[in-house]
Amino acid sequence: MTRLGLTIPLDGVPLAEQAALLNDVADAGYTDLWTGEATGADAFTPLVAAAVSHPRFRLGTAIVSAYTRSPGLIAMSAAALAEVATSEVLVGIGTSSDVIVERWHGLEFHRPYQRVRDVTTFVRRALSGERVDMESESFTIRGFRLARVPARQPKLLVAALRPGMLRLAGAISDGVILNWLSPDDMHTVLPHVLKGNADAEIVARLFVVPGEDVQAVRTTAKRMVTAYLNVPVYAEFHRWLGRADQLEPMWQAWSRGDRAAAVEAVPDALVDELFLHGSPADVRAGVQRYVDAGVTTPVLMYVMPPGDDVTRHLPAVGRAVTTP
Structure with a gap:
């Protein structure tokens, strides 16, 4: 490169x-x-x-x-x-x-x-x-x-x-x-x-x-996802990209004030899409x-x-x- x-x-x-x-x-x-x-x-x-x-x-x-x-x-x-x-x-x-x-x-x-x-x-x-x-x-x-x-x-x-x-x-x-x-x-x-x-x-x-500690990677990445993708401009971006169904459980948990549930609701597959790890x-x-x-x-x-x-x-x- x-x-x-x-x-x-x-x-x-x-x-x-x-x-x-x-x-x-x-x-x-x-x-x-x-x-x-x-x-x-x-x-x-x-x-x-x-x-x-x-x-x-x-x-x-x-x-x-x-x-x-x-x-x-x-x-x-x-x-x-x-x-x-x-x-x-x-x-x-x-x-x-x-x-x-x-x-x-x-x-x-x-x-x-x-x-x-x-x-x-x-x-x-x-x-x-x-x-x-x-x-x-x-x-x-x-x-x-x-x-x-x-x-x-x-x-x-x-x-x-x-x-x-x-x-x-x-x-x-x-x-x-x-x-x-x-x-x-x-x-x-x-x-x-x-x-x-x-x-x-x-x-x-x-x-x-x-x-290569997959659990540590996923926990770290999911916390970052919840910190960013609940911000309205990024949420709308991912709705436009077609991820509304994938992210809706996380958005719902966040709106209820349940931060732990929001982190848990981030799919592993989304981490693999948006983060480089390993x-x-x-x-x-x-x-x-x-x-x-x-x-x-x-x-x-x-x-x-x-x-x-x-x-x-x-x-x-x-x-x-x-x-x-």
Whole structure:
């Protein structure tokens, strides 16, 4: 595989110790570093640190929210990262979720399609160095001009789940960022993107629970499923993918407040669809299925059972996936 991404920062690894860890990551064949934003580190700081210590990595955000940062701040942060980096920079923009935007940031999660469209359009114009006067459905900005224009323009990608946003990604950006889907789901999702951009970069975050203790893997994965797939945007995504019957018992238990029953109701088969687990060779085979289905940049996100240490798995999995 030509590309393999890793989600940073890793749980349990302080940012001050990231540089030492990245030596092993580079040696194991990972080519990209990608971040996100929830309640841990912001999306840009770990990438700036990596750009300074390990300039060979391609760097991407997956994602920054179109709500929790202003359009101008996204443009400034993207430009600063591109100025520090000597490798390619990709800025993924998306809605995040209603839970994060409304409950955790106290903002209104309103008209997500329009917000992502308008923010992405603004950021692309701003990064070019032009003076931006923009009146859109989401905001009005007058006279913004980026004072430090990067010599190397970042690529812009849109995070998408359902058809409207997927088509938007193909129409206005350099690619799409996907999440929480199986290799078979790619055949449902990709045509909407590729119709607008046949050369779109297809980034997919893939959840990896390394190890061959099947019970520990399933317990860890099922807890993550209940944490995410009860969020309305992800629940609707999986209804659209055709998993309503499969997930309805979990949704019902969650709505009753019975968290233990919700975890128990997650089917084993769903874990096998949405998570990569087992030996490094098993993970490699799983990643290959995504690549065969159209993913151009698989990005691994390690999800660890309690008591396990992610750093002992990184090199073996990376070498297994990237070795021809």
